[in-house]
Amino acid sequence: MKSFVPVCTVVLFIFGFWYLAAIWLNAPWAYDKATRAGVELTTSELVADTWSQEKPKLPAPHQVAVEIWNTTVEKNITSKRSLIYHSWITLSATLLGFVLGTGLGILLAVGIVYNRVMDRSVMPWVITSQTIPILALAPMIIVVLNAVGISGLLPKAMISMYLSFFPVVVGMVKGLRSPEVMQLDQMRTWNASASQTFWRLRLPASMPFLFASLKVGVAASLVGAIVGELPTGAVAGLGARLLAGSYYGQTIQIWSALIMAAALAALLVSLVGIVQRVTLKRMGMV
Template structure:
């Protein structure tokens, strides 16, 4: 099965790289043409112009090899503890991501348990949970940072709160669906055994909700990373992937921006993969089929 997926994945990756290089040519063609024209009195050879679009110092769209070179320079050639290291900035963002993800997951589970067991919470709280996600995170993040800053709460916690805001929602919705997934026949059987609500929750509802929980957590951990990065933007942070995005924007260095984005995507993939690994281990111990 793994071998059968390798060729399609590689094909798609190669196609993306090809389109990326083509896009770099079109987007950088005008600026590089103007630069070469200022440096030369005669006509510019097509090959020279083409190569220039892939090696521009301030490209509109950097070529993939330029992004790879920037990632190598900021990871392999500097100390991981240096502020010039992309690993250092990734760790700053990751710490906020994980804290927000843990808080958001715990909050989502608690809210879902309350919603499933209380009609009042189901009718009153669930609509607010859904409505909360209609507010743009870019509007909420500055307010959270300012309010917590006035309370002398700084560091990773304000960013973790923003991550929590994005990550609790998928967990809440997924767990509500999962806790309600057992068949009515199974619920009736538990009641015939005089099982309490707590016993039904622990022995039936929670085991049945595990597949829904882990699926929601995969979405939540990626959303938590987005929240951590967004939380770094309104603060003018000096550390974190959000800070690298700001630095690249201030100095017009799109290569720095893309390198930070690639690192963020790699982190998201690894985090989702770790959640998937935990899912397989837990469900296997629960006796689920592979």
């Protein structure tokens, strides 16, 4: 209850600011219509107009809520106008890219921790790779993969993998190196092999770091899937909804897709959090 009140306060502030911003940004168009019609707007009429425009610069929250309702509950999930359908297309690429990125990140982290050459050569390149803007890299990845006959889900998943593997690498390297010197010496005293030290000490110690990285990675993977849909002129997916809304000035559609993407990201991070609590509890870490 103590945490509920501050959260509600912040949410109410955000919605209040959003409504005020909608009045400010949409007012010029309302005044322009009134001037051409030769009428003078009252304050209440101005507010009503700015919160109900068909193509506002900034849609009011209730307009976005109505659009989400109409494109989820009111539409069949197989319809091309359904946000659930488009969310599933994006989610498919997100999950595939997340799995690939997690696997690659863990393998690289193990190699970096156990191989000094990889530590000095691969790790700098891993860090450098994230300095390249994904918006510049995504079209190149898609063009190259299309040139070799790979299209559809995999190119978007590759972009998701590119964004998601980095936090996993960094988190796992930190986690695998987290055991103290005394603990490592104890394993040597017991004559434990490198593999036994890995499975019995390093890997369990890395779990909190891994799950923290996975939360960042799954959100980054969703961003990658959406970005991957933009340069292809996709007709399905949340990125496609953003493109279509941008082409036709449908700002309400754009915002509904953005809110849906944010809700999807929150759901994925929450699922990772649930798996984290269950796993750590079974390992006796909670």
